[in-house]
Amino acid sequence: MFVNGLKSLKPTLSFKQLNQIHAQIIKIPQPHILNTLLKLLTQSSTPQNAIPLYNKMLNCPSSYNHYTFTQALKACSLAHAHQKGLEIHAHVIKYGHLHDIFIQNSLLHFYVTVKDIFSAHQIFNSVVFPDVVTWTTIISGLSKCGFHKEAIDMFCGIDVKPNANTLVSVLSACSSLGSRKLGKAIHAHSLRNLNENNIILDNAVLDFM
Numbered sequence: 001m002f003v004n005g006l007k008s009l010k011p012t013l014s015f016k017q018l019n020q021i022h023a024q025i026i027k028i029p030q031p032h033i034l035n036t037l038l039k040l041l042t043q044s045s046t047p048q049n050a051i052p053l054y055n056k057m058l059n060c061p062s063s064y065n066h067y068t069f070t071q072a073l074k075a076c077s078l079a080h081a082h083q084k085g086l087e088i089h090a091h092v093i094k095y096g097h098l099h100d101i102f103i104q105n106s107l108l109h110f111y112v113t114v115k116d117i118f119s120a121h122q123i124f125n126s127v128v129f130p131d132v133v134t135w136t137t138i139i140s141g142l143s144k145c146g147f148h149k150e151a152i153d154m155f156c157g158i159d160v161k162p163n164a165n166t167l168v169s170v171l172s173a174c175s176s177l178g179s180r181k182l183g184k185a186i187h188a189h190s191l192r193n194l195n196e197n198n199i200i201l202d203n204a205v206l207d208f209m
Contacts, residue, residue, distance in 0.1 A: 031057075035067050082116070112138065152174065
C-alpha cells in the first residue's frame with residue numbers, strides 16, 4: 001500500500017518532497033519501498049540525486065536487492081556519472097550479481113551511454129544468453145557512437161528475434177553508411193515479422209529511403 005502511494009505521487013513530487021519522504025523512510029530496511037523511492041529520484045529532473053540514497057541502501061544489506069543496482073545504473077546513465085557507474089559495477093561484482101541478465105543489460109546501457117565501447121563489449125561478451133534487450137543495446141550504442149559498420153556486423157550475428165527498436169538502430173547505421181541493400185532487407189523483414197505498426201520504425205524507414 002505504501003509503495004502504491006509513492007507511485008501515485010510521482011507526477012507531482014518535487015525534489016523537496018522526495019527528500020522529505022527520503023528522510024522518513026531511509027531507516028526502513030525494506031528494498032521494495034526504498035527501490036520505489038530510488039526509481040522516483042532517478043526519473044526526476046536531477047537523477048544524480050538518486051546516488052546518495054543508493055549509497056545509504058548499500059550500507060544496510062537488508063535494504064537492497066538486484067533491482068537497486070539496475071536503478072542506480074540508470075541514474076548514472078542519465079546523469080552521465082561515469083566514475084560512479086564504475087563504482088556500482090565494482091559493487092555488482094563484489095556482491096555476486098554480475099551474471100544477472102537485468103544487471104548485465106543495465107551495465108551495458110550505462111557503458112554505451114557514456115561512450116565506453118570497450119567496456120560495453122566486455123559486458124556483452126560476458127553475457128551467456130543475451131536477450132533482445134542485450135543485442136539492441138549494443139547495436140544501438142555502437143551506431144550512436146559512430147561505429148556503424150560494427151553495429152551492422154553485430155546485427156548480422158544476432159541470434160534472437162529482433163524487435164522494432166533493434167531494427168531502428170541498425171537502419172540508422174545503414175543510413176550512415178549508405179548500405180541500401182541491407183536497409184531494404186531490414187525493411188522487408190519488419191514487414192514480414194512485426195505485427196504492429198511502430199511510428200519510430202516507420203520514420204526510420206522513411207529517413208532511410
